[in-house]
Amino acid sequence: MSIIEKAVEKLNSTAIDHRPVHPHGESGTVSDAGHDGLEQTRLVGRDQSPVSKSSIAPNVYKPVDIEISFEDLAERGMVTPDSPRSPIAEEYRSIKRPLLTNIEGKGAVVLRHPNLIMVTSALQGEGKTFSAINLAMSIAMEQDKTVLLVDADIAKASAARLLGVPDSSPGLIDVLEDDNVYIGDVILHTNIPNLRIVPAGRMHDRPTELLASQSMYKVVEELAERYADRVVIFDSPPLLLTNEAQVVASLVGQIVFVIAAEQTSQRAVSEALDMLDEEVMVGMILNKTKHTFTNKYGYGYGYGYGYGNTRETN
Ligand SMILES: Nc1ncnc2c1ncn2[C@@H]1O[C@H](COP(=O)(O)OP(=O)(O)O)[C@@H](O)[C@H]1O
Numbered sequence: 001m002s003i004i005e006k007a008v009e010k011l012n013s014t015a016i017d018h019r020p021v022h023p024h025g026e027s028g029t030v031s032d033a034g035h036d037g038l039e040q041t042r043l044v045g046r047d048q049s050p051v052s053k054s055s056i057a058p059n060v061y062k063p064v065d066i067e068i069s070f071e072d073l074a075e076r077g078m079v080t081p082d083s084p085r086s087p088i089a090e091e092y093r094s095i096k097r098p099l100l101t102n103i104e105g106k107g108a109v110v111l112r113h114p115n116l117i118m119v120t121s122a123l124q125g126e127g128k129t130f131s132a133i134n135l136a137m138s139i140a141m142e143q144d145k146t147v148l149l150v151d152a153d154i155a156k157a158s159a160a161r162l163l164g165v166p167d168s169s170p171g172l173i174d175v176l177e178d179d180n181v182y183i184g185d186v187i188l189h190t191n192i193p194n195l196r197i198v199p200a201g202r203m204h205d206r207p208t209e210l211l212a213s214q215s216m217y218k219v220v221e222e223l224a225e226r227y228a229d230r231v232v233i234f235d236s237p238p239l240l241l242t243n244e245a246q247v248v249a250s251l252v253g254q255i256v257f258v259i260a261a262e263q264t265s266q267r268a269v270s271e272a273l274d275m276l277d278e279e280v281m282v283g284m285i286l287n288k289t290k291h292t293f294t295n296k297y298g299y300g301y302g303y304g305y306g307y308g309n310t311r312e313t314n
């Protein structure tokens with residue numbers, strides 16, 4: 001039995017929970033956004049001419065903050081909007097499907113904040129950032145989905161940088177630290193119209209305390225409710241190495257757990273899965289598997305996807 005099968009079996013054997021659906025879930029829309037509506041604000045100093053409130057109407061021109069280089073992404077073997085039929089794009093098509101089904105409320109269970117998706121793993125270097133970006137790209141390629149990719153591995157932030165965001169850009173840390181900075185202030189628009197980025201923000205010496213703080217709870221609640229029509233993907237810290245990953249895990253509706261084939265030990269997978277709440281939906285990506293046919297070097301990566309369901313509706 002593979003690691004992933006064992007992990008799925010473990011998930012399926014955990015206790016059934018019937019947590020009620022959050023009463024306010026899914027109620028917010030962009031139109032009820034206040035100061036921090038997605039399209040209407042810019043952090044003062046970065047852009048002195050905030051987009052007026054009237055410009056939050058759909059289909060209006062939005063200034064692009066970040067030009068993502070599709071070439072760079074393709075070089076790293078990632079999903080790019082201009083190659084929707086590449087092998088990696090096909091793989092992420094099947095990885096995203098169950099996540100989207102849950103967001104639409106058509107899954108086997110009703111989740112509290114299904115639009116909030118955390119990408120995590122047991123340890124460092126297993127492919128969290130790689131998977132988070134691919135997932136964000138893949139979902140942003142859907143016609144009717146807007147994705148917010150949040151760089152929440154604040155101690156080792158790399159997602160935003162990989163997409164061309166300067167390290168000096170304000171982000172999540174600034175929102176958590178300063179009551180006057182709102183999440184809408186730090187959202188960056190990209191050349192992919194359906195993809196927005198929240199960078200990690202400037203370095204902080206105590207990232208654990210920040211992510212585990214009450215402000216993080218507030219930010220996540222706001223993302224879930226005010227931006228209920230968005231898919232929010234958190235590129236997150238590893239579960240076994242940090243405390244804050246567990247905090248983030250307790251706030252989201254769905255978790256994508258990345259397992260690096262032939263790298264992550266079964267014990268590490270099992271310990272990390274034990275740290276997750278029972279009411280969260282956990283999917284798994286088996287990353288870095290060896291294919292002998294996927295590229296000309298005869299050595300590549302592939303994905304397996306197991307879906308563990310921790311509770312039933314009845
Ligand atoms: N499936 C994959 N194919 C190609 N490169 C990968 C794959 N998964 C991870 N990598 C590479 O491995 C390194 C570590 O991955 P990363 O996503 O940064 O890990 P993490 O965020 O879990 O620390 C990065 O250089 C990344 O580009």
Ligand SMILES: [Mg+2]
Nearest residue numbers: 128129153158
């Ligand atoms: Mg990372």
